[in-house]
Amino acid sequence: MDAEARRDFTAFVEARSAALFRTAMGLTGHRQQAEDLLQSALAKAFRHWPRVRDGHPEAYLRQAMYRQQISWFRRPGWGREIVSDRLPEHGATDRTAHVDLRLGLREALNLLPPKYRAVLVLRYLEDLPDDEIAVILRCKPVTVRTQASRALDRIRELCPELEHHLIEENRR
Amino acid sequence: MTQLQDEVRRALREIADAPPPAGLAAAAIARVRRRRRRIAAAVTGAAVVFVSVTIGLSTAAVRPDPQWQADPPISATLAPDRWVVAAYSGLTPGSATKEQADWTVARNPATGAYRTVPYRLVTSAPAGDRMLVTDRGVRGGILDANTGRTAWIDGYSNDVLDASWSPDGRTIALTVSRKDDGAFGFALLDVGRRHVGQLVEVDTTGGPFVWAPDGQSLVISPTHSSGDEALPDVVENLSHFDLTGRLLRTVPITAGAVRATSDFSPDGGRIAMSDWVSQRIVVVDARTGGVVARPATGAMVGWYDDNHLVMYDSLGTMVVVDLAGTVVHTYDIPAEARNPSTMVLVPRR
Numbered sequence: 175m176d177a178e179a180r181r182d183f184t185a186f187v188e189a190r191s192a193a194l195f196r197t198a199m200g201l202t203g204h205r206q207q208a209e210d211l212l213q214s215a216l217a218k219a220f221r222h223w224p225r226v227r228d229g230h231p232e233a234y235l236r237q238a239m240y241r242q243q244i245s246w247f248r249r250p251g252w253g254r255e256i257v258s259d260r261l262p263e264h265g266a267t268d269r270t271a272h273v274d275l276r277l278g279l280r281e282a283l284n285l286l287p288p289k290y291r292a293v294l295v296l297r298y299l300e301d302l303p304d305d306e307i308a309v310i311l312r313c314k315p316v317t318v319r320t321q322a323s324r325a326l327d328r329i330r331e332l333c334p335e336l337e338h339h340l341i342e343e344n345r346r
Numbered sequence: 347m348t349q350l351q352d353e354v355r356r357a358l359r360e361i362a363d364a365p366p367p368a369g370l371a372a373a374a375i376a377r378v379r380r381r382r383r384r385i386a387a388a389v390t391g392a393a394v395v396f397v398s399v400t401i402g403l404s405t406a407a408v409r410p411d412p413q414w415q416a417d418p419p420i421s422a423t424l425a426p427d428r429w430v431v432a433a434y435s436g437l438t439p440g441s442a443t444k445e446q447a448d449w450t451v452a453r454n455p456a457t458g459a460y461r462t463v464p465y466r467l468v469t470s471a472p473a474g475d476r477m478l479v480t481d482r483g484v485r486g487g488i489l490d491a492n493t494g495r496t497a498w499i500d501g502y503s504n505d506v507l508d509a510s511w512s513p514d515g516r517t518i519a520l521t522v523s524r525k526d527d528g529a530f531g532f533a534l535l536d537v538g539r540r541h542v543g544q545l546v547e548v549d550t551t552g553g554p555f556v557w558a559p560d561g562q563s564l565v566i567s568p569t570h571s572s573g574d575e576a577l578p579d580v581v582e583n584l585s586h587f588d589l590t591g592r593l594l595r596t597v598p599i600t601a602g603a604v605r606a607t608s609d610f611s612p613d614g615g616r617i618a619m620s621d622w623v624s625q626r627i628v629v630v631d632a633r634t635g636g637v638v639a640r641p642a643t644g645a646m647v648g649w650y651d652d653n654h655l656v657m658y659d660s661l662g663t664m665v666v667v668d669l670a671g672t673v674v675h676t677y678d679i680p681a682e683a684r685n686p687s688t689m690v691l692v693p694r695r
Contacts, residue, residue, distance in 0.1 A: 177554075177605050178466075178688060179507070180375060187371035195366035200358050209367050216374035222525075224483035224504035279357045298355040299362055326350055336353060 179223050187216060190232055197236055200295040201243045203284050215239045237310050240296070243288050244311070275339050282332035290325035297322055376579060429650065432474030432491070432692040435467035452477060456492050463489065465496075467688045469509040469518065469606075474692035476537070478509050478518060488537065497540070508554030509535075510607060513561040521554040532564060534589065546591035552581070557607045559614035563588050567603035584617075584635070598635040601628040608648035608691070618646050618655055627657060629669060641671040647689050656691060664689075 187194075194215075198208035215238035219226045226234050283291060289311070296307040297318075304318045311318065330337050435450040450467040453460050455475050465479035468486070479496065480486040486502035489495075508521040518535040522545055531547040532555040552569040564587050569579035584599040602619035604610075609617050616638055618629045627646055629639040647656040650666045654674065658664055666675035 177508075177603075183375070184371040187374070191366040191370050195364065195370075196362040199364050200362040203361050205364060205367075208364075209370075212366075213370060213373050213377065216370060217377035220374050220378050228482040228484070275353075276357065276360070279353060280361060283354075283357060283361070294354055295358060298351065299358040326354070329354065330350070336350070 179220075179227075182227060183220050183223050186227070186231060190235075194232070194235055194239075197295070197300065198239055200299045201239060201288070201292060203280070203291075211239055211243060214242055236300075240292050240310050241312075244292060275333075275335055278333040278335050279329070282329045282336075285332055286325055286328060290321055290328060293318055293321045294325050429648075429656070429691040430474070430694045432470055432690040433467050433477055434689040450477070450479060452489065452491055454491055454494070461494070463494075463496075465489070467690070468506075469511050470690040470692070471511050471515045471537075472513055472607075472692065473515060474690065476515075477690075478511070480506075499540075499542075510554065510556045510564075512557045513559060513607065519555050519557060519564055531591065532587075546589075548587065548591050550585065552579075552603065554605060555587075556604050556609070558586060559607060559610045563594060565604055567599070569603065597633065599630050599632075600635075601630060601637065606648075609646065611649045611652050613652050616652075618649065620646055627655065629655075639669040641667050641669050648691050 191212075194212055195208060198212040199205070202208045202211055212235075215235050218238055219231060219235055283294070286294070292311065293307060296302045296310065297304075302310075304315045304322075307318045308315045431453065432455075433450055433452040450463050450465055451460050452463060452467075453474065455473075463479065465481050465487075466483075468478040468480055470477045475491050477489045477491060478486065479489045480502070483504040484502075485498050486506065487496040487498035490497075505522050505524050506520050507523050510519045510521075511517075512519070516537055518537060520533045520535055520542070522533050523530050524545065529545060529547050530551055530553075531545050533545045534543045535541070536543070548566075550566065550568040552567050555564045555566050557563075558565050566585050566587065568582045568585055570582060581600045581603050583596040584604060585596050586594040588594055599617065599619075601621050604617060604619060609619055610632060611617070615632055616629055617632045618627055620626070621628050621640075626640050626643045628637060629641065630637055641655060642657065643660055645658040647658065647664065650656050654666050654668050656664065656666055659673075664677040664679050665673045666677075667673050
């Protein structure tokens with residue numbers, strides 16, 4: 175690739191890496207996996223940079239990450255081991271209920287199938303309408319709504335303390 | 347919005363609130379290079395393979411460029427004593443969006459006036475009277491700087507990565523990476539006949555292909571992965587190829603990559619290039635590869651004479667320095683020219 179394309183690509187990545195990495199973190203919940211996911215999408219974009227740069231490169235990269243994340247989920251071996259740079263904190267006794275809730279919710283998000291998680295990220299982190307989410311995930315808007323609903327139901331099941339917390343909040 | 351949705355939104359934002367790692371772009375570029383090498387190794391059994399190339403210039407249409415007359419001239423203070431800025435183009439930060447189109451400021455040699463054209467500059471003829479431009483990579487053409495007319499090239503594709511105009515002004519060497527099969531090499535564009543030859547596939551990667559000052563051969567800086575995705579690739583040497591793709595010789599030049607014929611000194615004896623790691627300009631002996639000088643940190647533009655360089659310093663100021671790094675002249679240039687993607691200097695007539 176020529177020096178001009180390399181400069182242009184590098185300038186774009188430097189300008190948008192924070193936003194793109196935010197999406198990758200939202201999708202994976204883990205720094206190493208987020209970096210791997212984003213680099214994979216960036217490599218794909220750089221291979222086609224003359225074409226990508228003339229379109230909407232950020233949208234291209236986001237779409238690549240969402241599709242890649244769902245695709246990786248289908249690979250043998252995915253999900254058998256979740257790497258972590260933090261020790262489990264369930265045994266701690268000095269946490270407040272609020273911290274408990276946040277940790278439980280994070281764990282629930284980590285246990286969601288990637289497609290469910292992708293729908294939630296697109297809806298609640300990226301704030302995209304269902305029609306746009308459907309285009310990115312190559313499905314119908316009604317499927318987006320169904321999956322979002324199922325994802326929230328699944329979170330309720332995985333994080334029962336969240337349900338208790340919400341009930342308590344409503345009573346106040 | 348339910349409370350559950352609010353909690354999910356808050357949790358996702360907390361998770362996503364992390365600074366990005368450094369070196370993302372360099373790592374992605376390194377990945378692509380490794381993949382390209384794998385493809386090249388799989389496809390090429392022999393060192394050099396001749397195959398057809400999809401780009402062509404057979405029925406180029408010539409039309410006046412309406413932009414040529416429309417824009418007001420920019421400052422003419424760009425011209426140094428013996429060199430004149432023939433063209434420069436802008437692409438860097440913010441350009442990678444649909445909203446910001448490519449642009450090139452080109453000098454009309456007949457009048458000395460500068461005009462803006464809405465195309466990306468690829469390379470210029472040594473005299474600065476003709477330029478290879480591309481319209482978003484979709485089409486490519488030759489801009490006549492005297493008339494403002496662009497002869498568009500039928501079949502030009504974004505397989506063309508870079509281009510180098512021969513010292514005699516007759517031929518353009520196109521660096522090509524064919525997306526269909528990953529083939530990498532060069533194709534020669536006969537400017538007069540408007541004809542593109544076959545792709546000469548070369549079992550190497552790196553680039554671009556650049557005319558050597560003798561006008562008889564091409565040089566390229568092959569590269570391989572450094573093994574660390576955060577670091578640039580390693581330059582292996584400077585390889586000289588004849589125009590049939592036969593490797594003539596290699597020179598142990600590893601400090602950086604040659605990217606234009608203007609990296610060679612006017613007498614052809616030395617090469618100035620940017621060190622990829624330190625970003626310092628390094629001057630090497632073109633025959634032996636021995637380091638002659640490390641004058642300054644910045645970006646190379648070209649040689650002012652055999653003992654001085656034109657370069658951008660770290661603040662984006664274009665200066666002339668001697669080989670010890672002493673600034674002997676500072677140019678007054680418009681802000682838009684302080685960080686161009688391409689800057690072309692040609693001898694003043």
